[in-house]
Amino acid sequence: MLVSSAVVVSVGLLLGAIGLGAFIWAFWVGAFESLDEQARCILDERDLRMRRPWETPGQARERRRLYGGPLEPGPGEWGGALGRGGR
Amino acid sequence: MTRIWALLLGATAAMTFALVVLVAIPRVQLRTLEPDPQVPPYTATQLAGRRIYVSEGCVYCHSQQVRDPSFTYDTLRGWGRPSVPTDYSWDTPHLLGTMRTGPDLINVGSRLPDRSWHLLHLYQPRAVVPWSIMPAFPYLFEVKPAAADGDVVVVPPSPYALPGRVVVARPGALALVDYLLSLDRTKPPVATPAAGAAP
């Protein structure tokens, strides 16, 4: 019992240390830097400029101001059959 | 791409941590458990019956565990004493179950010790318990013009009777009932250090 507990405790400590190490390492290599950029890396220019029919006039204006003239959405743009009974 | 390695390592550490807590430590703790001599290993027939219990999916409607009386009334239903780890020393796969569409069965052998009751109940539950929603298992039986030597005959009452023919239990049904009758964990468990509600 004593031996096995010692084994288990040391394995637990080791794993904890690995987890902590991974965290510190991640911090070190910059995983928690420039979070805003990270959040934006899935959006490209088209995503940002595209006109979205659901946006309020204010939201649409803001989009134009930031990203320039609107692009028109294409068929299937948001997952299907827009404007053909798609609502 | 060092970040992805940090991510994968952290993810693995989280999982391994849980593996140690919920799989490795219990293994160490439960290994010291001696089987209870009052719960003998299953016989070959009982094991064959147990395999039918598994393959026909009885576990999806029947649990095999009596919960702790400190917060449930399982014991007051007459289902037996609270279950302990040594009740299951020979169980693989385990059949603790997560549903009670039907009653708990861990002590059904002591509660219903009659083989012909079980056979009839398996052939047609509603012949014995009219409100039952348990499926009938007619394919565990054979319908013949006449019984041969050594056949175990089931006699369904009307409206389930089959005039002019007899219903005979196949070996699978007999084995299954053998297994059901072996389900009896009513004797107080022989205390072993880690048995029962361990720390």
Add this chain to the structure above:
Amino acid sequence: MTAPAASTDVVTLRDLDEPGRVPALVAFVSAVAWLLVGSLLGLVASLKFNFPDWWTGWAPATFGRVRAAHLNAMIYGWASLAMLGISVWLVPRLVHAPLRWPRVATGGIVFWNGAILVGVLALLAGWTDGLEWLEFPRSVVDPMLIVAGGMVGVTLLGTVLGGRARHLYVSVWYVAAAFVWFPIIFVTGNLPVFRGVESAAVNWFYAHNALGFWLTAIGLGAVYYFIPKVLGRPIYSYQLSLLGFWTLAFFYALNGMHHLIGGPLPTWMITTSIVASVLMVIPVAAVAVNHHMSMVGRFASLRYSPTLRFVVLGAVAYTAVSLQGIFTAFREVNRITHFTHWTIAHSHVGVYAFVTFVMFGSVYYVIPRLVGRDWPDGRLIAWHFWLALGGIGAFVLALNLGGVLQGLALMDPQVPFQASVEAAAPWLAVRSLAGVVLTAAHLVFAWHLWKVLRRAPTVGPLPPWHDPRPVVVPPPGPWS
């Protein structure tokens, strides 16, 4: 946070999507086929409660076999294949590198299908390992699944490791980690060395983590992608996504024993899991707040985007199922609900209203980009959505209510067992009706998929998202 070096990335979205096209299509189409098979099996299983003497003469149609086949066809057939499809499509986009070894991925997906086919037939033939969620025979089907999943996992992890993106988006964490987690738990769950209560503990360690680290992980990965992508604005708080991910990783893995509350296990194991279940409030709230705040002011988008409709509802269901689960994990509640249809209701809120809805939304978004044309008929999408929503709503409400009534009857030692059966009976009939509605929804969906696949290629210009356009990292805006 200065303007990033956009010009270093010269890949186009099309370059990224193209290699994953075939494996994603194969995965989605076969997933939908399994959805239909699973629906039929679920419906038969449900009707067996209402008509216990229906179709009893043929062993493969007995409830116990059909139910196991239903679970496995749905979880490993429909949900897992759809998740493999979304993974091979999404990961290249996220790490800005085309899918590595796409043929290996396709082979893996085809082989996975073969494994499921063998497995489901084995279950119907009565050949099962007998452990819930691990019924597939471990001598044949499980090794096949490990090889098939490994083939897909290798291509995905290879893609991630060779990725060119400067950042790992939160969806990558969930998806990449899922492909590390799943093999660990699946192998552990199938080790043939456990018996008795230990086998029960490992069984539920596996099954719970299959929910938390496989279905939930990839489901949330997809939600984290589609909400910002369709809305065209970043997720509300990236810090919250970090918090949500790591707390999920550490707490969820300890949850498994809450499936055995009151059972014959050492009490400390169950208590550990109950505590970890309550701690799940942290990741759940982090994810819920994050998604909600990203949607605020833009809920009108649900009228325009079928994808968002399904995905946002799925995200709401994720919060709902988790809160229900936390509630259910308390001993005071669990003693009543544990062995009842309440659990089945909870299951379907999770695997249907959350995971399945998110996968529906994903399929609606991805398929047009795989075949280069739009879905032909918006009305069919509307039918699919409302039938699915109505069906699952009725399913869950009926079983929650029926389950509580059943549980209260079981908890009263003065009432005979019969009372618990009769309390649940009418609600089980409602469930069957709901099952018919859900099956109809799935038929509409499958028919629509068939139509979009069959339709001649669009004449005229390709949809604009087919334009080769550089993938750029945009400048930060005020919506962070």
